Amino acid sequence: MSARHRDGTVWSIPAKGRVPDGTRAQPPERGEWPGGWIGPAAGEADGRFGRVLFRRTFDLTGTPPDAVVRITGDSRYILFVNGTEMARGPQRSQPHRIHYDEWDVAEQLTEGRNTLAVLVTYFGESNAIWQRPVASGRLGAAPALLVAGTIGGVPVDSGPAWRAVRCDAWVPFSPQGVEGVPATCCDARRLPADWTRTDFPDAEWPPAAPLAAAHRGAAGRWVPPVAPYFRPLPRSIPPLGGETVRPVTVSAFTVPRAVTGEPDDTTHPAVSAASAQTATDGERWRKSVSPDADGTVAIHVDAGEDLVVAVDFGRVVVGAFAYTLDVPEGTVVDVAFHERFAHTTDALTPRSGFRYIARGSADTYRSPDTGGMRSATIRVRPVRPGPVSIAGTHLAERLQPIAGDASFSSDDPELDALWQAGVRTVHANSSDAFTDCPSREQRAWVGDGVVHQAVHLVANHDWRAARAYVDLARSPRPDGLLPMSVAGDLEQAGGSTIPSWSLHWIHGLHTLFRYAGLVPEVRRGLATARGVLEWFTDYVDDRGTLDDVPHWNLIDWSSVITEGRCAAITALWCRALREYAEVCTHVGDTDSARWANDLYANAAGGFADFWDAGRGLYVDCVADGRPLSPASQATNAAAIVSGIAPKARWNGIIDRISDPERLVVRSWLGAVGGGLDTAKWNRVSAGPWEIDWDTHTRIVRAEPFFSYVVHDAYALAERTDALLASVRDWTVFLHDGFDTFGEAWGWGTPCHGWSATPTKDLTRYVLGVTPDAPGFTVARVAPRPYGLGRITGRTPTPHGVLALTVEDGLVEVTSPVPVAFVPLHGERRLLPAGSHLLELEDAAVADPRQRPGRNGGGGWTTPTPAESSSWE
Numbered sequence: 001m002s003a004r005h006r007d008g009t010v011w012s013i014p015a016k017g018r019v020p021d022g023t024r025a026q027p028p029e030r031g032e033w034p035g036g037w038i039g040p041a042a043g044e045a046d047g048r049f050g051r052v053l054f055r056r057t058f059d060l061t062g063t064p065p066d067a068v069v070r071i072t073g074d075s076r077y078i079l080f081v082n083g084t085e086m087a088r089g090p091q092r093s094q095p096h097r098i099h100y101d102e103w104d105v106a107e108q109l110t111e112g113r114n115t116l117a118v119l120v121t122y123f124g125e126s127n128a129i130w131q132r133p134v135a136s137g138r139l140g141a142a143p144a145l146l147v148a149g150t151i152g153g154v155p156v157d158s159g160p161a162w163r164a165v166r167c168d169a170w171v172p173f174s175p176q177g178v179e180g181v182p183a184t185c186c187d188a189r190r191l192p193a194d195w196t197r198t199d200f201p202d203a204e205w206p207p208a209a210p211l212a213a214a215h216r217g218a219a220g221r222w223v224p225p226v227a228p229y230f231r232p233l234p235r236s237i238p239p240l241g242g243e244t245v246r247p248v249t250v251s252a253f254t255v256p257r258a259v260t261g262e263p264d265d266t267t268h269p270a271v272s273a274a275s276a277q278t279a280t281d282g283e284r285w286r287k288s289v290s291p292d293a294d295g296t297v298a299i300h301v302d303a304g305e306d307l308v309v310a311v312d313f314g315r316v317v318v319g320a321f322a323y324t325l326d327v328p329e330g331t332v333v334d335v336a337f338h339e340r341f342a343h344t345t346d347a348l349t350p351r352s353g354f355r356y357i358a359r360g361s362a363d364t365y366r367s368p369d370t371g372g373m374r375s376a377t378i379r380v381r382p383v384r385p386g387p388v389s390i391a392g393t394h395l396a397e398r399l400q401p402i403a404g405d406a407s408f409s410s411d412d413p414e415l416d417a418l419w420q421a422g423v424r425t426v427h428a429n430s431s432d433a434f435t436d437c438p439s440r441e442q443r444a445w446v447g448d449g450v451v452h453q454a455v456h457l458v459a460n461h462d463w464r465a466a467r468a469y470v471d472l473a474r475s476p477r478p479d480g481l482l483p484m485s486v487a488g489d490l491e492q493a494g495g496s497t498i499p500s501w502s503l504h505w506i507h508g509l510h511t512l513f514r515y516a517g518l519v520p521e522v523r524r525g526l527a528t529a530r531g532v533l534e535w536f537t538d539y540v541d542d543r544g545t546l547d548d549v550p551h552w553n554l555i556d557w558s559s560v561i562t563e564g565r566c567a568a569i570t571a572l573w574c575r576a577l578r579e580y581a582e583v584c585t586h587v588g589d590t591d592s593a594r595w596a597n598d599l600y601a602n603a604a605g606g607f608a609d610f611w612d613a614g615r616g617l618y619v620d621c622v623a624d625g626r627p628l629s630p631a632s633q634a635t636n637a638a639a640i641v642s643g644i645a646p647k648a649r650w651n652g653i654i655d656r657i658s659d660p661e662r663l664v665v666r667s668w669l670g671a672v673g674g675g676l677d678t679a680k681w682n683r684v685s686a687g688p689w690e691i692d693w694d695t696h697t698r699i700v701r702a703e704p705f706f707s708y709v710v711h712d713a714y715a716l717a718e719r720t721d722a723l724l725a726s727v728r729d730w731t732v733f734l735h736d737g738f739d740t741f742g743e744a745w746g747w748g749t750p751c752h753g754w755s756a757t758p759t760k761d762l763t764r765y766v767l768g769v770t771p772d773a774p775g776f777t778v779a780r781v782a783p784r785p786y787g788l789g790r791i792t793g794r795t796p797t798p799h800g801v802l803a804l805t806v807e808d809g810l811v812e813v814t815s816p817v818p819v820a821f822v823p824l825h826g827e828r829r830l831l832p833a834g835s836h837l838l839e840l841e842d843a844a845v846a847d848p849r850q851r852p853g854r855n856g857g858g859g860w861t862t863p864t865p866a867e868s869s870s871w872e
Helices: 269-278 413-428 448-457 464-473 489-493 499-518 520-537 567-587 589-609 633-639 645-657 680-687 705-717 719-732 758-769
Strands: 001-006 011-014 052-062 068-074 077-080 084-089 099-104 111-123 145-148 163-167 170-172 184-187 249-256 286-287 295-302 305-326 332-338 353-357 364-366 371-381 386-397 409-411 619-623 768-769 779-781 790-797 800-806 810-814 817-822 828-830 834-839
Touching: 052 145, 068 084, 068 111, 084 099, 111 145, 170 790, 249 295, 269 305, 269 332, 269 353, 269 371, 295 305, 305 332, 305 413, 332 779, 364 464, 371 386, 386 633, 409 413, 409 645, 413 448, 413 719, 413 758, 448 464, 448 499, 448 705, 448 758, 448 790, 464 499, 464 520, 499 520, 499 567, 520 589, 567 589, 567 633, 589 619, 589 633, 633 645, 633 705, 645 705, 645 758, 705 719, 705 758, 768 790, 779 800, 779 810, 810 817, 817 834, 828 834
Parallel strands: 184 353, 779 817
Antiparallel strands: 001 011, 052 111, 052 163, 068 077, 068 099, 068 145, 077 084, 077 111, 170 184, 249 286, 249 305, 295 386, 305 364, 305 371, 305 386, 332 353, 332 371, 409 790, 768 779, 790 800, 800 810, 810 834, 817 828
């Protein structure tokens, strides 16, 4: 069938799935789209930031019990049903792998007239959370919407029945620094307050325009699959949501505008709002205002005065900021988000917030963009003296849920708080992808996500996010490496990357294999993993180790020397080779496993060149044929987890790298003693390493990110003492109400996902629950309480919850799968699924055919090349 616009444009709508009278014969399959991509009429705004209002009004003779709408958009959409916000999406992705959502909107429908309204944002330029498509015609160059569904027998597929208008209410500010999404100014006078409601008159709105592809062979196609979006994929993560979070404290004051200055239209709202709070000369400029019990601030503002409201949410929160105003038309409201407080800033503090210009009525606003903050400052600049009020300030959380009842508790409140803080840190960084931090970039860094994934696997019964991480990051460059950050500006730019981040991703691929088995994400990832590993072979020297690896060789922020032959990157590559070989062996690809094992064996032989026998450590690098003296936790821990350090050396190495008298905290971006030192970072980036510690006697401590590898090494060597002593250091982040872990020792963001390793460590290595076979078909239970009188916890498996309690030397375990029990002293026992009461130091062996202690300790790792063919 076809339909024709007023302007003569012909809509080509596929007849598949329809009967001649236009009703649907049957619901379309997920891969089919009866309608196509639609947008606003063509104009000069194409290719630039813009927001478009879409509406589809229809009549129902009754209310259907269910009404599922499939929807996606580029760049982001917000769906309203009869004036109520229902959903936001789509999830983050590369443009050629765009996802769609399915929402049941039945609850909001009424008999008679109904309206679907959609606000679509097109960012124009790639940013931290969105990657601009390579446009084909108007597809990829304009705000785009795609909808499919039938509601009460009425098709609502995107097509000529939809109406669309560009909305010029929003104007973006120029991004700067580490902003994730550019702040915008919303002039509500240009935005109809009731445009999402059913009774809004839209008869003068033009029909939506088909967005047709223009590449050769496209033939004007606008129905999926079509470039640049191809066939949209179903949503792979849970719906975002959460609580309505209200401030724990609200304070307010008025201040003369002459003191803070008169911002103009180009002044960033975060700068304007923050200056009003911090640039005053003490209390003499301020007149305090007492909020009502519900946080409402109402006052008469005199001429030349601004109202400033400061809200503190008590901890880092993430979502859409909202409030209701009663102010004169034209009043300007600037909002600044603070990751800590307004007065705590550094050179990397983001400019985050928005501007709102009041329409003078119905001024309730919820930001269409998501931000993270601990506190916020609201500066109200009235156009004339008179009464003003601001009420209902809150934040609507936009996070993936942590499902189920996973837990860890003990008789040590400090450890319990650390486990919970790791969960909250990752939760706050689990929006539409695993992000580095919610208050700055919000980028999906490829390496960071391996820690988020580990926390989800031990603390969340819904593993969709853990699986989606592997898929989203599986976006190799032409040379085989992964971008350092995906689905955003850095991937589109295609510039320098972080080679080791690709190796952490392979570890995430292997971890998913161990926990979930050969799920599609693992199978799809194997070819990408091979490409990553092959990329490094161009830099293998005649000793089998990696030499002069290009790009940004970040280990973490710690000052690890990566000059010449690099021990840390070689060890991470070896870990990845082993893990890749294990998965290949499991799928029967023995040739690939042999290839990886051969590279591993060669590297393991050459790695001996890094050994400093006098110090009992591996040094970080060999340059110009000689070992240099700097040594780090990172290099030595990686040597253990990769298996290239002989087991006889493990305890001696750990004695040294866990000794606080030997450790020194040094960061390429941090000042000695704490704080940020961007000048140092610039010097190191442009020239030689800046070494300000005694490299012969001191060992550089890993920052919180790479500590996940350090803790894996401790557990593998059965050194729970060192692990718990290290984990307790994360308590330094939990102060002033913060319940999340910061980015680095002494500086950085207060909520950084890559720092959440204590949660993983306490469940895997103290509670002692890990997969013993791929897919968690057998659970390894090896509790290591180390001085704790009681530990108890619950952790998910694909087959159900495993519950464990250790107290008074007894282990009570209930498992949905067989259990490989590893006591403190004794041999491994294989037990059936069910409940068991065991002795922690039981030496009995239920099945003498089981090999004791094949992992060499309390951790879990891949088999050595010699073992890989027999480990199933």
